[in-house]
Amino acid sequence: MNIQEDHILVVDDDPEIRHLLKTYLEKNGLRVTTAAEGSGMWKALDQARIDLIVLDLMLPGADGMELCRTLRVHSRIPVIMLTARGDEMDRILGLEMGADDYLAKPFSARELLARIKVVLRRTREMPGDPLADAPEKLAFSGWTLNTRTQHLTSPVGVVVPLSNLEYQLLHVLLTHPNRALTRDQLLDLTQGKDSGPFDRSIDVLIGRLRRRLGDDAKQPELIKTVRGRGYLLASKVLSTH
Template identity: 45%
Template sequence: MQNTTPHILVVDDHSEIRNAVTRFLEKNGLRTSMAKDAREMDTMLVSNNIDLVVLDVMMPGEDGLSACKRLSQVGDVPVLLLTALGEDIDRIVGLETGADDYLAKPFNPRELLARIRAILRRTSGTTSPAGKLVGKRIRFAQWILDTDRRVIVDSDGRETSLTSADFKLLIVMLERARMVLSREQLMELTSGRVGAPLDRTIDNQISRLRRKIEQDLLRPRLITTFRNGGYCLSADIEVLDK
């Protein structure tokens, strides 16, 4: 009989942290495996069916950000980054590389467990971040989004690649075109978590996406801002044949 208990891979070069996290997760009903670096992580991913990777950023050899970016380009295994970096920009970079969430060290093990469960709930049974739009081409304004290739194409045929964070955010907004979405809603829909009161993650992700799709950054027309409200994709969408 197939074991349906979620299998978590803990990747950290500090054995004390690896062992402590593993014991806590197993005590709370999860299966776990361990790796001390990105090379061991790759081996474990090939030989096991891993449901989520808990990945330390600061590791010798290939660091966690590089490993996370690589994973996001070749598959859909969710990643939760563990980082000792406290600056917002470092956390945002982590999300830009494709991480599903991040947690700063030192952390409360119960918060780690809650974050893991939130990611698993969001990704359970989901084969693509594109959701209902998987395998589609979507026209909005002067752009066409190819959900399979994760690129947007302008009216002259020029392509722009999207990071995982760009792609998730754009999909959420396309599925809710012309709806005003609060920062809290966007955080929940893109990462499955609730942001802190001063969390600027969504604002920074909106700014990065605007740089790719807006003609005039000073007067954005596609992603509009609503005071005390949030953001809205102000365009009609059309689903095209492949």
């Protein structure tokens, strides 16, 4: 990964934090743009390609949760969420909104840099066969996942937005159809040794995928819970190039 080409957007209403992070990250070879609130974030996204967003939870106007949820409607740009609160519920809420990682304040700039590198690597090293002849499309139960564009298309032709973690998890399930995978196996196949604060949140991601697919959580037809094992994609999967 050539981090010199990576453009990071830091969104935080604290000018000292914005200055500190911009200075430190730029010294470590990253290009950095900063914004103090949501309007500045959308302006920056319109003006340049952004590779990752560092997003504070507590912002004036629309907070980080709302901004992340809105972003996920049309973009899969990875997000690392910052917050002054570090309890598990905040981490789960961040994941529910589509965040890729979570860092509680106070934190060190060095740790944030390490998290940025990990999230960028995860985003670019999607699971599955990296060879050129890997299937471009995976079709299942009327749905289609395009592994090149990473778009999920519904049976009626509607493109359904996915976060990076949602895409990775769905891709793993589709490449292991009708096979029960444990939570640890799913974690390893989606995040590998770089698993972060969401190590035990596979259940949350499964819930999100079920909602994306219109799969009833109480009686799921596509992503089934295998008691004592984990989860299973109950569908035939057809691959095309």
